Amino acid sequence: MTDNQLTGELFLLPREHNAHQEDAVSTNPDSAMIRRAASGNEEAFAELYRKFAPMVHGIALARVPRSDADDLVQEVFISVHKNLNSLRDHRAIGPWLAQIARNRAADFYRRHRTAYELDDEMAGRDRSADRAFEVMELIRALPVSYSETLTLRLVEGMTGPEIARRTGMTHDSVRVNLNRGMKMLRKALGKETEK
Amino acid sequence: MTDYLWDKTGSDAEIEGLENMLAALAHCPDLKPAVRRPEPAAAEGTNRFSIFKLSLGFAFAGLVIAAAAAFVILSYPTKRSAAAIELPMPRSNKIVSPLSADGPATAPQVERASFVPRPKSKSRKPRRVVRSAPPRKERPQVLTLTAEEVDAYRQLMTALAITSTQLKIVKDTINGTED
Numbered sequence: 506m507t508d509n510q511l512t513g514e515l516f517l518l519p520r521e522h523n524a525h526q527e528d529a530v531s532t533n534p535d536s537a538m539i540r541r542a543a544s545g546n547e548e549a550f551a552e553l554y555r556k557f558a559p560m561v562h563g564i565a566l567a568r569v570p571r572s573d574a575d576d577l578v579q580e581v582f583i584s585v586h587k588n589l590n591s592l593r594d595h596r597a598i599g600p601w602l603a604q605i606a607r608n609r610a611a612d613f614y615r616r617h618r619t620a621y622e623l624d625d626e627m628a629g630r631d632r633s634a635d636r637a638f639e640v641m642e643l644i645r646a647l648p649v650s651y652s653e654t655l656t657l658r659l660v661e662g663m664t665g666p667e668i669a670r671r672t673g674m675t676h677d678s679v680r681v682n683l684n685r686g687m688k689m690l691r692k693a694l695g696k697e698t699e700k
Numbered sequence: 701m702t703d704y705l706w707d708k709t710g711s712d713a714e715i716e717g718l719e720n721m722l723a724a725l726a727h728c729p730d731l732k733p734a735v736r737r738p739e740p741a742a743a744e745g746t747n748r749f750s751i752f753k754l755s756l757g758f759a760f761a762g763l764v765i766a767a768a769a770a771f772v773i774l775s776y777p778t779k780r781s782a783a784a785i786e787l788p789m790p791r792s793n794k795i796v797s798p799l800s801a802d803g804p805a806t807a808p809q810v811e812r813a814s815f816v817p818r819p820k821s822k823s824r825k826p827r828r829v830v831r832s833a834p835p836r837k838e839r840p841q842v843l844t845l846t847a848e849e850v851d852a853y854r855q856l857m858t859a860l861a862i863t864s865t866q867l868k869i870v871k872d873t874i875n876g877t878e879d
Contacts (some may be wrong), residue, residue: 555729562727571725578727637721652723658705659715660722665706687715 534594543589554582557599560671561606563657567645568610570619571638577613581606600673643693644686651686654679 524600535556541549558578565577593599644652644659657668669679704712845853 532807559727564788566725575728636723640718641725642720659718660726662719662726664708680706687705691714 535598537593539589539592540596543592550586553585553598557602557671558582559661559663560599560668561602561659563661563663564603564606564653564672565610566641566660567649567653567656568607569613571641573613573617577606581609584609597673599671601622603672640694644690646693647686647689651682651689654682655686655690658683 514525535553538549538552538556542553561578561581562574565574565581569577581602585602592598612692641656641660646652647655650698654668654674657663657672658665663671665683666676668674670675672679703709705715
C-alpha cells in the first residue's frame with residue numbers, strides 16, 4: 506500500500522467534534538423525514554431517496570462500473586428500507602448510508618471480480634461518452650478516498666461542504682481529498698496525454 | 701486550491717470541463733427507489749387471506765386423512781365380521797387327466813380348505829394355527845375339464861411331443877458331430 510493510499514484511508518474517518526461543523530450537527534432537518542420514512546410514509550422515503558441517492562451513486566461509481574452503479578443504489582436503498590428502524594441517531598443518516606454503500610460496493614467487487622477486471626462497461630457504451638468513461642477510469646484508479654470525494658464533486662456536482670454534510674466527513678478531510686485527488690488526476694491526465 | 705473546486709465560487713475552466721464531461725455519468729434523478737412498503741389495509745387483507753388459505757389447506761388435509769383412515773378401518777376384516785372364507789383348492793398338485801385310463805371318469809372331488817383370518821394382535825405372540833377340520837388322508841384329486849380344455853390339453857401335449865422330438869434330433873446331431 507502506498508503512502509497516498511494510507512493517507513486516503515485516514516481521511517475516511519467520520520467527523521468528530523469540529524468547531525465549524527457544530528451547527529450542521531446540532532440542527533437536523535432530516536430527523537422528522539427519517540422518522541416518517543421509518544414509520545412507512547412513502548413520500549418521506551422518496552424524499553430521503555432524492556436527497557441521498559446522488560451521494561450513494563457517487564460512492565458506488567467510485568468503486569464499480571457505471572452499468573452497475575444504479576443497481577447498487579437500488580440495493581442500498583432496499584437495505585435502508587428494511588433497516589431504517591434500526592437507525593438510532595437520525596443525525597448519522599448520511600454516514601450510515603455512505604457506509605452501507607461502501608460495504609455493498611465491496612461485496613459487489615468481491616462477487617464480480619472477474620467480470621470487473623474484464624471491464625464490461627466498455628462493451629455497450631456510447632461513443633460520445635468514451636472520454637467520460639476514460640476519465641472515470643482514471644478517477645477510479647486513484648486511492649478510494651480521493652476517488653470517492655472527486656466523484657461526488659465532479660460527477661454528482663456536489664460542493665465540498667455538501668459532501669462533508671452528506672457523508673459525515675470533516676470539511677478538512679473533504680478539502681484535502683479534493684485537493685490531493687485533483688492533483689493526482691491532473692498528473693494522470695497529463696500522462697495519458699503524453700501517451 | 702481554487703474556490704471553484706471547493707464550493708463552485710469563481711471559475712476554473714479545467715474543472716468545469718471535467719464536470720461537463722462527467723455529468724453524463726451522474727445519477728439519473730428519474731430513477732425511483734424500487735422499494736414499496738405495502739399499505740397497512742392491504743397488508744392486513746393479504747394476511748387475512750393467507751390465514752384463510754392456510755386454514756382451508758389444513759381442513760382439506762384433515763379430511764383426506766380421515767377418509768383414508770375410514771377406508772382402512774372398513775376394509776380390514778375384524779374378528780366379528782369376518783366369516784370363514786372357503787376357498788376351493790386341491791389338496792395336491794397332481795392332475796389326473798380325463799384322457800388317461802387310470803383316472804376315474806366320475807364327478808370331480810374338490811376338497812375345500814377353510815381360511816379363517818386371525819384377529820390383529822398388538823403384542824407379538826406366537827401365531828396360532830386355526831384349523832377348521834381335522835387332517836385327512838391324501839387322496840388323488842381329479843379335475844374335470846371341459847371340451848375346450850381337453851382340446852387345449854391335447855394340443856399342448858402334441859406340441860410338447862414335437863418339441864421333444866426335435867430336441868432329440870438336435871441332441872443326436874450334436875453327439876454325432878462330436879463323435
